[in-house]
Amino acid sequence: MKNIITFDEHLDQRYGKIGTKKRIEFEIKAKAFAIGEILRDARKEAKMTQEELAKKTGTRKSFISRIENGHSDIQLSTLYRLVELGFGKRVNLSIG
Numbered sequence: 001m002k003n004i005i006t007f008d009e010h011l012d013q014r015y016g017k018i019g020t021k022k023r024i025e026f027e028i029k030a031k032a033f034a035i036g037e038i039l040r041d042a043r044k045e046a047k048m049t050q051e052e053l054a055k056k057t058g059t060r061k062s063f064i065s066r067i068e069n070g071h072s073d074i075q076l077s078t079l080y081r082l083v084e085l086g087f088g089k090r091v092n093l094s095i096g
Helices: 007-015 021-045 050-057 061-068 076-087
Strands: none
Touching: 007 021, 021 061, 021 076, 050 061, 050 076
């Protein structure tokens, strides 16, 4: 097993060092995917369908599906609406 590298080294090799355009684009897509997973888990925990969440929040089922699959950029206001109106929970945002 030669050439074993860390995950961070793998990302550096594949997408460039932190701060490069390619790496930033990768990290944005990865975070969109993670947000989609979090929303899917919250929706399932609330025992809601995508259609029910869409109706409750004034969006469309197809939009919910795109978010859950990491195929849509989501505005912060939309994230708040989905979480707060859809699930009755609060969003906490930190920058660090």
